[in-house]
Amino acid sequence: MKAITVAAPKWMGAGLLGLMLASTAQADHHGMAKADIVDTAIEAGQFSTLVAAVKAADLVDTLKGEGPFTVFAPTDEAFAALPEGTVDTLLMPENQDQLQAVLTYHVVPGKIMAEDAMAASSATTVQGQDLTITTMDGKVMINDATVTAADVKASNGVIHVIDSVLMPE
Template structure:
């Protein structure tokens, strides 16, 4: 019984830490989009990809940007070896195209996203947006968390890596 209680306490403390991190990001912290993503272990693959693509300085720039950020689990859904292949220097252009397809110029909060049917990405393509039964989809990805504020924009978490057409 004690171990069950201990597990629940650790889980609760972890949840509180995550909540504080998200809450702090909403209330005036000066972290940019890259810093916010780097402070969350769920985005370590995304951060590594942004670094490999040479996009750190861009996403630390003035913005504002809206990033549909895939989690590590989203990257894990890709076929085996895809992430490793994309991180190779010779595939930088392809990686840049994929990552910039996840970025929209401007700060588009969730209340605005749900009013859109599409959005032009920094990559030049267009993502399709639809709301079904309260679930927001960006192309084939489900938005799982919204309005994570950064000093230069906002992050919406998605469960799938979206690919340019």
């Protein structure tokens, strides 16, 4: 078995490097990730709130679809940092449209790898509004969220882990 050495860029949190390694470990012999975006998020173990929201918003089939998609995925800690009651309110069935808007604001059509994102200044989301992309001091920012792990490959796209929830206007 060949050893794999992974060096994390300065802007990537070392603690989340494991997410990338888990994604690499589930690759088949052609180097392609086998799990889709939803299953990759479930397996990572730090996106239970995001996965619950995707289910409540009835977006599971979409994010398991062909894609490709780029998902800026907030961690459970990012959701926990929202004002008290925000997540519970969004998860209510009567707020499904609002929840869908928030979640699709985290999704960009196509597969945007970190190198491409760093060269861009914005990206249009599935929700319809643009995200601002900036790179400063070795950190990539999506609006006010910092990318803490990048290029987590899935069979139908890529996940970039972010440290806060993006809210559309």
